[in-house]
Structures are given as C-alpha cells and as structure tokens.
Amino acid sequence: MELDFSALLLGFQFTSPGPTIVQIGPITIRWYGLLIASAVLIGVSLSQYLAKRRQVNPELISDLSIWLVIGAIPAARIYYVLFEWSEYAQHPERIVAIWQGGIAIHGAIIGGAIAAVIFAKLKNISFWQLADLVAPSLILGQAIGRWGNFFNSEAFGSPTNLPWKLYIPPERRPSSFVNFEYFHPTFLYESVWNLMVFALLLTLFFMAVSGKLRLKVGTLFLVYWVAYSLGRVWIEGLRTDSLMLGDLRIAQLVSLFGIMLGLAGLAWLYVVKRPLPDVVSPYQK
Template identity: 60%
Template sequence: MIIPAVFTSPGPVLFQLGPITLRWYGLLIALAVLIGLNLSSWLAKQRNLESGLISDLLPILVLAAIIGARFYYVAFEWRSYQNSWWDVFAIWQGGIAIHGALIGGTISVILFCRWRQVSFWDLLDVLVPSVILGQTIGRWGNFFNSEAFGVPTQLPWKLFIPYSSRPPIFADSEFFHPTFLYESIWNLAIFIFLMTLFQWGKSGRIPLPSGALSCMYLLCYSLGRVWIEGLRIDPLCLGGVPPFCDGGLRIAQLMSLSLLLLAGFGLFWLYGKRKSLPDPGLRTPGTS
C-alpha cells in the first residue's frame, strides 16, 4: 500500500530576530560540514592518515567548494548577470551547482596534498562518504527554499510549490515531483554503500585500493543524477530553450555522463589492469 505524502515547505527562514535571520539552508550546510568533519576525521584515523589532516583541510575545502559552485552556476547563467556583475557575489540570493563544488573542492584537495605531501586518493577516499552525506542533508535546503523541483505530478507523493515560486508555464499547477527527496534518498543509499565498502576493505573482505571508493562515489552519484536531472524544470542548459533545454543539453546530465565514464575507467584501471591510479597530489622527483 502506498501512503500519500504531500510535502509543503514552511518557508526558507527558521527564525528572525531583528536584523538576524537564520535560514534553513544555512543551518543544513553548517550541520553537514560539522558531521563531515567528524566522520572524515574518524575515517582518516582508520586509514592511518596524519592526525589533524581533515581539520586543516576543511576551511580550504569548504571555501573552494562554495566558490566553485557559485562560479560554475554563473558561467552557465551569465545572461542573468551580465548587466549586473555585482550580483555574481550575492550567493545568498541563490544559485550554486554541485558539480562546480566538486571541481573547486577537487582542485583544493590536489593543492593541499601537494603542499602536505599526502596521497590524493587516500585523502579523497575518506572525504567522499562525508561529501555524499552532506549532499543528502543539503538537498533538504531545496525543499525549504521551494526550488530545484521536478515537473508537475499527481502521484501520491508530491511537492506543493507556492504560486510565487512556480515558472509561468506551470502557474496553474500546484504539485510537482519532489526531486530533492529522490536525490536525498539516492544519496543516503550511496552513503550506506560507501561505508559498507570502506568497512569491508578495512577488514580484508574485499580489495579496496586507493581511489576505488572515490570512483564508486562518482559512478553511483552520477547514475542517480542523470535520471533525476531529467525530471527537473530548472536545469542549467548549454543552448536550448528553458525550462527544458529544448534544442540544447542539460549541463548536469552531460557532466554526470562524463564522470560516469571517468569513474568506470578508473575502476577498470584498478581492478582490470591491477594498477594504481596516477596521484596528482604527490610531486614527482625533479618537480617543485
């Protein structure tokens, strides 16, 4: 039996006291960072990585991820900012993209590893469970903001979107696919899967070479994002006509397919070729 469920956001603001406003999205991001710090620090200890490594990396990683997420979004929505470039920095008005955060975060981890002479893949493997758990939590921010939802639906499970947040083309529709929920559930399943793999690798039940966990993260997340993105009505587009990118490409789907191929090749290299992945975090002799 399917239990009907209608999701209705209480609004983006948790509470407001004079000029002080606490938003649900900010609270969820802060919670994700705090949990991620503790989880990755514990995983790093299990991998015998340097004590304090995660706490040293975290401020750099968070800042790089936010900058990457914002500028990635702006790059594909430049038409909305070209006449008011100052709005590029108004991140509180919305507009970030997870793939941009992954790019910015990855660059910061590479540079950090080169600075501290730590294996990039060893460090990334203890970060990705926290990343996917953070994505699980963060997607609920879309719920509170009434954003990043799917096409109209009358399924037993659906999301009510207030009139002010609906695209004009769907002004007469009240209920939409809760894509935030789909991705949050998918991401939670990936988190459980990655933690299981980590424990199996640690106990010796399965071989888990450096980089394997990171490749599995990319593979699983990208698989889910490809189909969930197809339901959304607010995708970043490369050409085409909004809201469905008619005549163009959905950037998140294109990026996810690219990451799928990259992750698949990485797993083939590790398990098919039985070779280690090249480590961009370690300097080779003769380099500076």
C-alpha cells in the same frame, strides 16, 4: 471506525515552511545556511573517524576541510552563475546572495578537487587517500544539503499528482507551469539516492579495513563518482530548472562524462593495475 488509508496517502504532500528559520533585527538565520554548516561539521567529524580507521592522521582532515570550503563553495556559486549569466547580468548584486540558493554540486566538486590536489601536494600525501576519506562525507553532505532546496522551493521536478507531491507557491513556479500546484520533489529523490550511495561507500570502507575485501586506494572516490552520477542522470531529467547548454541539460552531460571517467578510473586501478596501493587493514599486519 474504518480508516481509508488510501485517502490518507493520496492526501500527503510536502509543503515548505519557507527559507527563513528566524529573523532578529538585521540577523537572518536561513535553513540553507544551517544545512550547509551542519553538513560540513558532520562531514569533518565523519572523515576524521574514517581517517583513524585507515591510520591516517585525522588532523589532516581538519586542515583539508578549510581548503575544501574555500575551494568548493565559491566554485559552486561561480559554476551556477556562469550558466545563468543572462539572469545575473541584469541583477549583479544577486551574484553573492548564496543564501538565496543557486549553487551547483558539480562546481563544488571541481573546486574541492583542485583544492584537495594542491593540499595533497603541500602535505606530501596521496590525493586518492584523501579523496577516499572525504567521499562518504561528501555524499552525506549532498543528501543533507538537498533539503535546502526544499526550504527554498527550488530544484523541483515536473508537475505530478503522486502521493508524495511537493507544493510550490505561485511565485516560485516556472511560467510554463504557473497553473500547476504540485511537482516532483526531486530534492527528495536525490537525497534518498545519496543516502543509499553513502551506505554503499561505508559498507565498502569497513569491509576493506576489516580485511574482508581488498580495495585499491582511490576506489571509494571513484565508486562515489559513478554511483552519484547514475542517480543524477535520471533525476535531472525530471527537473524544470536545469542549467542548460542549448537544449542539453548540463548536469546530465557532466554526469554521463563522470560515469565514463569513473569507470575508466576503476579499470585503471584493477585491470591496468597501476601502482596505487591496497587499503591496509589492521588485521592484515
């Protein structure tokens, strides 16, 4: 018997099983919440491990994580609601319904950064040191969290018939694409991109702590910001549900600004040579 692999490939598609894992009476467990909780737990554990390798007290990461959650999640929701205010103004009861989706990573980064700056000041530790330790966990969490978009059938791209197409149920399709069934799985594109950025950051981290590469404190966070933003610029261009400012996609504007800011920060570290210290390797003592 001869198998037609091209037919098998062309027949492949992503289909979401829906946003709910299980519902027991009034209690509903949703994929979105589970993924966010998992990303936080994995991220805290990873950052604690990285802190040990940089000889930073890992208990600081436990304390910082609470600040980050308090700062990031509400800011991510507020950011999203502000740019979709015309919709939420008509349904104000949905503003707090974060389990239905609708958070913006750029809002989370802004809120988390503000919380981290305050925490660093109170604990008398370098913000840049903390940012480096959190950056790999942050991009990994973004890779995990993007699958929440899959289960909610949101954050998808334009119509496509590519082999890895994503089926979107009629009630979730934009009105202009109501007759199309399959769309670009932009959640998958960004998740894969984020995993590649995660691998890059870990490679740089372990090369630095092993003494194979000299890095300034703050480098990992700035590389994260530039690399993530590069991917977001082109992926956002495929999406059908972008937050808009007139005819401009907000995420693309913020990402382009982030690229410029990140590159300026790297120049500040390595060209202007501002006095942030090198990452200390145990092998260099």
